[in-house]
Amino acid sequence: MSKVRTSSYSNTQILQRVYSYVKPYRSLFYFSLILTLLLAIIAPVRGYLIQVMVDKGLKESSAGIPAWLNNWLDKLSGFNVVEFIIQIFIIQIVLLFLETLFRFLFTYITAKVGQNVVNDLRKTVFNKVLSLPLSFFDKTPIGTLTTRTVNDIESINEIFSDGLIPIIADILIIIFTLGTMFWMDWRLTLICLIPFPILIIATYFFKESVNRSFISVRNAVASLNAFAQEHLTGMALVQSFTAEDREFKKFEKINTEHKKANIKSIFAYSVFFPVVEIVLALSIGLLVWWIANFKIEAGKLIAFILFLNQIFRPLRMIADKFNVLQMGIISSERVFVLMDTPCAETAERIPDPWPKTFNGHITFKNVSFEYKPNVPVLRNISFDIPAGRSLAIVGSTGSGKSTIISLINRLYNHQSGEILIDGIDNKDIPLATLRHHIGVVLQDVFLFNGSVLDNLTLRNPDVSFEQVQHATRLLGIHDFIMSLPGNYDFKVLERGASLSMGQRQLLSFARCLIYNPAILILDEATSNIDTESELLIQNAIDTLMKGRTSIIIAHRLSTIQKADHILVLDKGEVVEYGTHYELLAEGKNYAKLYEMQFKNNPA
CATH class of the missing domain: 3.40.50.300 (P-loop containing nucleotide triphosphate hydrolases)
Structure with missing residues (x-):
């Protein structure tokens, strides 16, 4: 495997440099951060309202509901159970609409910011390639430069669409949901979290395995691009010397490495996601056991099941997003190494204005x-x-x-x-x-x-x-x-x-x-x-x-x-x-x- 890290940049330095390209789009970027906060706030509210509706509406119980909220709900429904359920239902629809709207805006804006950054970066990189000395091209395969200009820069887009900002959004949702759970019943929350160490260990091994696989995939893609570019350009020579079979075997070997790297990542996914489902099932099982033994309200059972799904849904993807972020960082580093390559020298010691014509001596x-x-x-x-x-x-x-x-x-x-x-x-x-x-x-x-x-x-x-x-x-x-x-x-x-x-x-x-x-x-x-x-x-x-x-x-x-x-x-x-x-x-x-x-x- 070829070396992945080709410079002394730290991950923090690379991310800072990537986000320096966000400056022209700061307003959109900050708006996306506000949306992450709004989504995190809305996430546990809907589950909590379901608990309120079940406990107060169906069982006519006010246990676990703050007095101010209980009084407001009574005034809202006029102490009528049917009206109360309808009112909660309407609030749920409004919250669902708002969450859908915010999620749409969040997805669109983060993708738009990413594409704008990629557009600017690709122009900067190609302009850099045009200014590089010819000696650089003597030592660098064209396919490798193609990978840097196209594939690697596209991976940088994933830092925005599937990387850092979505990770922040998922973490905020988990924090707000856990906070709501502890506020509602801290003992029950701790019971639900008993299987979490299994998930943490599985997430670590998954992240490391997929990260290694992604690095192998990225190196294989660069090799495939370089090999294909070289042989498509020199196809006349290949066919003239009847070297098709030999060159195909070389290509087959590189392509096989690419396949193996992808299969390793697929295997990691196929193991990790069932583990997440098992941990979720264990948490729900412990939740049901606790409620059955200590006779806690049915509404809280339903709410906690929703909360656990809200926690586990992002957890299913957060390790994958960390790997996407890591690959974006690796791709960014490769691009920045190219951008930091010294250009062909230009002189500044010229009389101004420079003569427009040469004699040619x-x-x-x-x-x-x-x-x-x-x-x-x-x-x-x-x-x-x-x-x-x-x-x-x-x-x-x-x-x-x-x-x-x-x-x-x-x-x-x-x-x-x-x-x-x-x-x-x-x-x-x-x-x-x-x-x-x-x-x-x-x-x-x-x-x-x-x-x-x-x-x-x-x-x-x-x-x-x-x-x-x-x-x-x-x-x-x-x-x-x-x-x-x-x-x-x-x-x-x-x-x-x-x-x-x-x-x-x-x-x-x-x-x-x-x-x-x-x-x-x-x-x-x-x-x-x-x-x-x-x-x-x-x-x-x-x-x-x-x-x-x-x-x-x-x-x-x-x-x-x-x-x-x-x-x-x-x-x-x-x-x-x-x-x-x-x-x-x-x-x-x-x-x-x-x-x-x-x-x-x-x-």
């Missing part, structure tokens, strides 16, 4: 970087790209090409050296400003489920349809889009499954051009393109690069040759730098790469 000065401590990926990298010029980066797999790109737009922060944009350290530039001026086209194009237009604008209302069409016409892909069913409203399936690789890449180029970046980064953007799309894409690249500082990572000779300079990396170090022909003349690493990759396939 990029300088690396002795930049070093490592993903893991003492495992360097880049070592003392230095180069300079004047504004509007282009640089191609080549090297073997793992040489650090893509890492350089990630450092420029601060998906990761370098440990030493300087990366300057127009002479300003990129760590001193607000992330939103920095990334607004950098356009990135990756090898693996990601398209969202939605229309072509949505994917081009990323649903940015500031981007007009005219801007979109201008960009697509410049790139020469307007006709291709118009040939799709629905044109710009064509439905793109998740990850662009309804389009070819070349079509997806063309849309990614258009998306980049629409935002008109000063710096263009192409990371293997042409590596998976078919021959038919290559010419169109090459023209799109030429259009994109005009007037922009460009960094190209590519294996296509035509793209690399057009770069003003070429940087050759090997094991995180710069081993060559120059133009295409200069590097060929040197006959070193680049020339060997050219010989191996391009000479026999010149296009």
